[in-house]
Amino acid sequence: MGGSILPAHWEQRAALRPADRGGDMNRRAVSSATLLLLAAVAAGVAPWLAYREAHYQAHRAEADLALGYARDITRRTDETGRQAFRGIDQLEASGFPPCSVESQALMRRIDLSSTYIQAIGYVRGDTLACSSMGMQPVALGAKTFRTSRNVVVHTRVPLAGDISSPLIGIQRGDYAVLFHRDLPLDTWTTVPDVSLAALHLEMKDSGTPMTNRGYVDRRWLEQLGDKREVTFLTDRYLVAVVRSPSYLNAGVAAVPRAHLDRRTMDIAMRVVPAGVVAGIALALAILLLARRQMSLASAIRHALRKNEFFLVYQPIVELATGKWVGAEALLRWRRATGELIGPDLFIPVAERTGAITKLTERVLRLVQEDTGRFLADHPTFHVALNLSAADLLTTTIVDLLDQLLHRTGARPSNVLVELTERALLDIGPARKVICDLRARGIEVAIDDFGTGYSSLSYLESLELDYLKIDRSFIEAIGTRAPTSQVVSHIIPMARAMGLRMIAEGVETREQADFLIENGVQYAQGWLFAKPMAFAELCLALERMNGVQANEDLAAQVTQT
Numbered sequence: 357m358g359g360s361i362l363p364a365h366w367e368q369r370a371a372l373r374p375a376d377r378g379g380d381m382n383r384r385a386v387s388s389a390t391l392l393l394l395a396a397v398a399a400g401v402a403p404w405l406a407y408r409e410a411h412y413q414a415h416r417a418e419a420d421l422a423l424g425y426a427r428d429i430t431r432r433t434d435e436t437g438r439q440a441f442r443g444i445d446q447l448e449a450s451g452f453p454p455c456s457v458e459s460q461a462l463m464r465r466i467d468l469s470s471t472y473i474q475a476i477g478y479v480r481g482d483t484l485a486c487s488s489m490g491m492q493p494v495a496l497g498a499k500t501f502r503t504s505r506n507v508v509v510h511t512r513v514p515l516a517g518d519i520s521s522p523l524i525g526i527q528r529g530d531y532a533v534l535f536h537r538d539l540p541l542d543t544w545t546t547v548p549d550v551s552l553a554a555l556h557l558e559m560k561d562s563g564t565p566m567t568n569r570g571y572v573d574r575r576w577l578e579q580l581g582d583k584r585e586v587t588f589l590t591d592r593y594l595v596a597v598v599r600s601p602s603y604l605n606a607g608v609a610a611v612p613r614a615h616l617d618r619r620t621m622d623i624a625m626r627v628v629p630a631g632v633v634a635g636i637a638l639a640l641a642i643l644l645l646a647r648r649q650m651s652l653a654s655a656i657r658h659a660l661r662k663n664e665f666f667l668v669y670q671p672i673v674e675l676a677t678g679k680w681v682g683a684e685a686l687l688r689w690r691r692a693t694g695e696l697i698g699p700d701l702f703i704p705v706a707e708r709t710g711a712i713t714k715l716t717e718r719v720l721r722l723v724q725e726d727t728g729r730f731l732a733d734h735p736t737f738h739v740a741l742n743l744s745a746a747d748l749l750t751t752t753i754v755d756l757l758d759q760l761l762h763r764t765g766a767r768p769s770n771v772l773v774e775l776t777e778r779a780l781l782d783i784g785p786a787r788k789v790i791c792d793l794r795a796r797g798i799e800v801a802i803d804d805f806g807t808g809y810s811s812l813s814y815l816e817s818l819e820l821d822y823l824k825i826d827r828s829f830i831e832a833i834g835t836r837a838p839t840s841q842v843v844s845h846i847i848p849m850a851r852a853m854g855l856r857m858i859a860e861g862v863e864t865r866e867q868a869d870f871l872i873e874n875g876v877q878y879a880q881g882w883l884f885a886k887p888m889a890f891a892e893l894c895l896a897l898e899r900m901n902g903v904q905a906n907e908d909l910a911a912q913v914t915q916t
């Protein structure tokens with residue numbers, strides 16, 4: 357069993373700050389079955405998302421294209437209108453008699469100087485009596501419609517009697533301008549079968565657009581509403597409509613859906629394979645995680661057989677005196693390879709796979725081996741033990757603790773049991789075990805308080821002795837963290853419930869001073885001592901007792 361069996365991200369999580377731990381454990385509690393399901397979903401979802409992305413990109417590209425065409429048509433139609441009305445304005449302002457030599461000369465000048473106008477002339481009845489083309493009368497054909505601005509549009513000017521002629525006439529007052537119907541649509545397109553049109557907005561119900569190429573549905577204008585421009589999908593087209601800022605016109609471009617589908621497929625051919633690869637990679641990563649979880653569970657069982665677990669003990673200090681009044685037993689796992697694994701990594705897996713009760717049994721045996729007669733000889737010192745939810749489901753744990761007391765000669769007060777809020781979720785069995793323990797004189801603490809799910813009324817319903825303030829709240833003391841005030845709320849609450857308090861993770865003198873000032877009785881943390889082997893703890897205690905004895909002696913000498 358060489359190499360690390362831990363997923364890399366677990367190793368990173370081991371370095372997470374305390375505030376992250378609650379959620380982190382919950383996340384890790386995802387079962388292997390869920391991971392397998394996730395893998396299957398990931399394998400299918402990534403290609404699907406890639407296809408959706410291809411569709412979205414194609415739609416956006418085609419919509420931009422259609423909008424570009426429609427904007428160009430609107431710009432060209434506006435320019436036609438501008439040139440036509442400027443010419444008419446000039447003729448009206450000239451004061452020349454209609455069809456006079458001067459008037460015709462002006463018509464020719466207007467015609468020659470404009471890019472869009474084919475002819476401009478004087479209207480008599482339905483005919484241009486004279487125009488920039490000369491005195492030859494030109495029939496304007498039927499009026500197609502009159503706009504609210506009193507402009508008459510002739511959409512089929514029958515040049516020399518030919519009604520298929522490509523000219524359109526715009527008449528205002530006594531003058532009219534002729535222009536080629538293709539001019540507004542003369543936009544460069546890359547889509548061969550795109551439909552283009554310039555529509556008058558007031559012509560919604562009439563059957564004829566002002567000018568068009570390809571199929572155009574006048575009802576498309578309804579989609580414009582008050583907007584300046586719009587794109588939308590119909591059964592057969594992706595349509596763009598752009599309103600003219602100057603006239604009551606709109607440019608329309610409709611790209612066939614078949615073209616959109618082709619573009620979607622083109623993009624899909626590029627991105628879906630990447631989606632398939634990503635899906636497979638994601639699924640493999642999830643499967644690997646599931647496999648690692650399973651192998652970690654079997655590695656825990658193997659480690660139990662091979663005695664790879666051991667305990668370290670972190671002193672619990674009475675804040676008022678600095679005296680070490682107890683120590684928390686913390687489990688460690690040293691693999692045959694020398695790799696050291698912390699409980700934050702393996703306890704959640706053990707809890708999930710049911711191996712935790714075996715681990716707890718091992719902890720009790722290790723405490724027995726480590727402490728020997730120590731507890732019997734130090735009645736005021738206690739060892740704090742962590743129990744999990746599964747340990748509370750039967751009363752076996754009570755028997756095991758009885759055995760520990762019996763074999764070591766320890767008193768019940770030598771043992772403190774720590775239960776996390778998570779362990780108390782199944783309140784029925786937990787209550788029974790807590791009662792049994794306390795009936796024997798074994799005290800009980802609620803651990804990591806504030807990080808779990810328990811409500812105050814829930815806690816009040818339990819008989820407890822200690823409340824351990826989670827180190828994430830201690831860490832926040834004196835900072836601007838949002839949780840910096842939590843500890844100030846926990847302390848009076850614990851006091852009101854008659855609970856003694858142990859602050860976890862005290863690292864600075866300022867934190868300790870704050871806790872002392874606020875009446876917290878006990879603490880543990882690196883400020884006082886890091887977890888250590890039991891033998892080391894005994895030596896440290898001996899040293900401290902020696903110093904204390906010397907100080908006591910010195911005090912007595914000074915008094916006498």
Ligand SMILES: Nc1nc2c(ncn2[C@@H]2O[C@@H]3COP(=O)(O)O[C@H]4[C@@H](O)[C@H](n5cnc6c(=O)[nH]c(N)nc65)O[C@@H]4COP(=O)(O)O[C@H]3[C@H]2O)c(=O)[nH]1
Pocket residue numbers: 670685686687698699700703719742743744774776803804827860861862863880881882883887
């Ligand atoms: N940053 C910082 N950390 C400090 C400081 N002082 C103590 N710690 C760490 O805080 C954790 C305190 O244990 P816990 O809250 O009971 O949290 C424990 C406990 O819930 C669980 N655990 C440990 N041993 C056992 C066990 O034997 N059985 C069960 N069921 N759970 C255990 O694993 C958790 C993590 O244990 P550890 O990794 O040993 O981490 C320990 C300890 O090493 C400090 O000043 N700063």
